[in-house]
Amino acid sequence: MKQFLITILFLSSLLAVDDSVNIKAKVVEKDVVVYAQNRNPFCITVKYDASYTNLSADKKLPLLFVIKPFTKEEILHLKILKNKFSFKAHYDWTIGSKDAKHDDSYIYKLPYKTGTVQKVSQGFNGKFTHFNNSQYAVDFGMKEGTEVYAARDGVVVKTKADSNSGGANRSFEKHANEIIIEHNDGTLASYTHLKQNGVLVKVGEKVNRAQLIGYSGKTGYTRGPHLHFIVYKATDGKNRKSFPIKFMSAGGIVNNPTIGQVYRSH
């Protein structure tokens, strides 16, 4: 009987304790087969790389691919060339599909009650935090407990409402309460810094434009109470790209929400 020396190691840099995404290799007869499983209710984009010896892969690495919600699929197949082989893999994943194409003609509702006004406290390319992955985010300086409304139809794919902690330091980032809504073009909207228990919608729920979805707050990485709103998609296993969206205000279409300006929701 043949003896196989198998070294299969996996390193996931992200969310070591989170098993919502699972990528595993199995030896099946003379092959190593790698399966990816996404247990989340949203698409994910994965970057997968591996180093190996005495194996022959059916695809060129690294792989960059999208897995649909609640799906498991084979992503890689390697032939065992010699009994003694090694295999070491690494992957990153991020929420959303890299293949989403934003509908640039869509005019978003300002995410607060129709007829009310809010002041922009940070616009596109804002110097405090609106760069890189957050380039086209908009902050509305609303006071804690202000009603937040959906800016566009979609399906809720993620919520967090249990945090009561926030501050002007990156270490607070993971403590932000938020709602993430997926649009029909595959892009995502995040409504962030919501107050504790300030989420009125559930994962899987369909929401309509102008539907009340939660209450603003100051949780997470923030200097004070406001709503951070952004529309984006994944670009690879770690990064995302945001879109310079347009809003409808009582005064007309807003192409570039500007710091210090006040806009009335329509």
Ligand SMILES: [Zn+2]
């Ligand atoms: Zn912001």
